[in-house]
Amino acid sequence: MEQVDFLVVGAGIAGLSAANCLSRLGSVVVVTKEELAESNTAYAQGGIAVAMGGDEDVALHLEDTMSAGDGLVNREAAAMLVEQGPQRVEELLAWGTKFDRENGELMRTREGAHSLPRILHANGDATGKEIAVSLLRHVREVDSIELMEWTTGVDLLVENGRVTGATLLDGEGGVRVVRAKAVLLASGGAGQVYSDTTNPAVATGDGIAMAYRAGAEVSNMEFYQFHPTAFSAPGAPRFLMSEALRGEGAYLVNAKGERFMERYHRLLELAPRDVVARAITREGMDGEVYLDMRHVKKDLQARFPGISRFLAQYRLDLGRDLIPVRPAAHYMMGGVRTDVHGRTSLPGLYAAGEVACTGVHGANRLASNSLLEGLVFGVLAAEAVIADGNERKVDGQRADGDLAVDRAASGGSSVTGEAATERWIAELRSLMWKYAGLLRDAEGLRQAQRGLDALAVTMPRGIFRRALEARNLHVVAGLIVTSALGREESRGAHYRNDFPERNTVARHSAMRAGELTFVS
DSSP, rough: EEEEEEEEEEHHHHHHHHHHHHHSSSOEEEOSSSSOOOOOOOHHSSSSEOOOSSSSHHHHHHHHHHHHHHTTHHHHHHHHHHHHHHHHHHHHHTTTTTOOOTTEEEBBBBBOOOSSEEEEOOOTTOHHHHHHHHHHHHTTTTTTEEESSSSSHHHHHEEETTTEEEEEOOOOOOOEEEEEEEEEEEEOOOGGSSSBBSSSSSOOOHHHHHHHHTOEEEEEEEOOOEEEEEEEEEEEOOBBOOHHHHHHHOOHHHHHHHHGGGGTTGGGGGHHHHHHHOOOHGGGGGSSSEEEEETOOOHHHHHSSSHHHHHHHTTTTTTTTEEEEEEEEEEOOOOOOOOTTOOOOSSEEEEGGGEEESSTTSSSSTHHHHHHHHHHHOOOOOOOOHOOOOOOOOOOOOGGGGGGHHHHOOOOHHHHHHHHHHHHHHHHHHHHHHSSSSSOHHHHHHHHHHHHHHHHOOOSSSSHHHHHHHHHHHHHHHHHHHHHOOOOOBBTTTTTTTTOHHHHHHHEEEEETTTTEEEE
């Protein structure tokens, strides 16, 4: 049993930003499943969208965000994002973050659905990694912050309806109970719920599943963004081909060598991500789809060094070759429902970044708004924790969350051991990709539900990381499928072949304790 003032689950941009703010008031423990550099933040290539050009730039950024979100963006949250973004980025610069410059000025590029160039990048295509390194360097200098690597969340502790800590599994397989005045979830997304994803292996939806099991409300889980351009070659990982490639002039061409985006959107290759992803999927039914940069007269290896190094492994070059691409699961717009300050429906529990749903992205995230979201809302959530005071009395009674270890280890499942667990997870991921992916319909979603019900019977048991991740993936998959089946329209990243039209009334989905509702 350990006691700390504040527990932060996740060490990406949102978690570290929050921890830095919370450290002014007390002791902070930050836990992460692997080494500190392994998070969705570090994998973000393209950049961070921020309006550094004054009030007009901020206003345009707001309208671009609203437009991309297809009628479901929370305008208050979006306004906070774009208005506070410049201040947060200035802090990064003060902490030594090295964004790319030209003649001493910050370089800016343009990406899909942005009205003008406002994307800052670092080391060409390694923006997330540079920000993560900068934040870590700063946080390591704060004595009141303890960074705990190789630690997996099991479940939240709940006493009298209030979150009071969490049960954790450390790297040695030991169970630790950490009690805190407040818990802030910043555990990232859940791309591993799909067989094709740009996300790292750690993105298994742990925070969302932990919060839902504890009784928190989740929202908009049907909106999963599929990045249009992940590398597509037999046996190769779905490596992200950054949207910045199209921002620098890349064309999309089909198997006949034809550009096709003019048939789908007036912005061509810079259309919103959902439009581009569906276009590639449709064109891909008749053969491969490629990124073509052979006409771009720039030093592409210097501009995109990380992507160029990856492609070189497959004897491909951006300036010489057509690069095969197809969509892959990339970013969750839904998550644990919060207000604009990160407060969830459970007292003592806060959330920020991809794990949270403030409504800032609506039905479709604007390109490169994700790093900014973590930066801005990590601080806002921490400020809410401080403002709320979070005084509580620990009465020594066993909390609901303490039972998590008992539950995870119990049951007569036939799935035991690492190899069997991996096969079980692979089956779930394949099921989700086939029936609850980019194009959906009622028949397929019901098939996904039946498949998930069957998998529940053989749920992996035991107190080891992959079993816990399997349990969490199953929760997240169920939330996605149920929400997608309930939304009988096509909007943003959610496309129903059987309901291709958008409803006239925009409504958010909400789920708690198995009940799905829609609210305006």
